[in-house]
Amino acid sequence: MPRGYAADTVEDYLTAVPDDQRATLATVRGSLLAAIPDATEGISYQIPIFSYRGKGLLGLSAAQKHCSLHLMSPPLAKALKAEGDLSEGTLSGATLQFPNDAPLSDATVRLIVERRIAEVDAR
Template identity: 65%
Template sequence: MVREGYPATTVEEYLDAVPPAQGAALRVVRDRLLEVVPGAEQVISYQVPTIRYRGKGLVALSVARAHCSLHLMSPPLARSLDGLLSEGTLSGATLQFDAGSPLSAETVRLIAERRMAEVDARLA
């Protein structure tokens, strides 16, 4: 799905183009992801910042008018997290959060570790 609104060729361009509060929140979440994902790559995919792990899309970040989003890129993971997370709101395979409350390091770690396990299993 191609998203409209913030065309960019790099993650930094995207984060600079979105409204400042949302860009700051996405930077916090992105930096937390980079701390826990070994060898993480940052790319633009489907016009949004995407973190790749072992060459595969792990999660993506984006903004909407009223919230920020962490796209889990895994409906099974989203279903397994339903009721476990104390922050954000799951909508399908997307965790929506307010720009004023970026996702905690614990939540980011939980999601990243579970997504990496899925990628590792697929590549094994």
């Protein structure tokens, strides 16, 4: 479960997280914004949420010992795990956990974003 930080904006959230996680989360945030067409972002459930076409697509957070990308899709997490498509991080439920000092690559972020967008577009 992500640790909550008092934040009204993503910038507030990034300011509130520990220094060792701030740069990592900022890097992944940049990759998400570059990969999600017309992305919007905000705070929901005390973490940054990135939306596509008004639908929450992915979340990003800092936990005590790692950073997390919340896939917001148990079926996608299950498929990624079964297919062995992820070379970075560790899946825990529908959350991809990664080290505080090792942001996810653009390729991993793009793979996840493309798959989540396909799910949203299929609805």
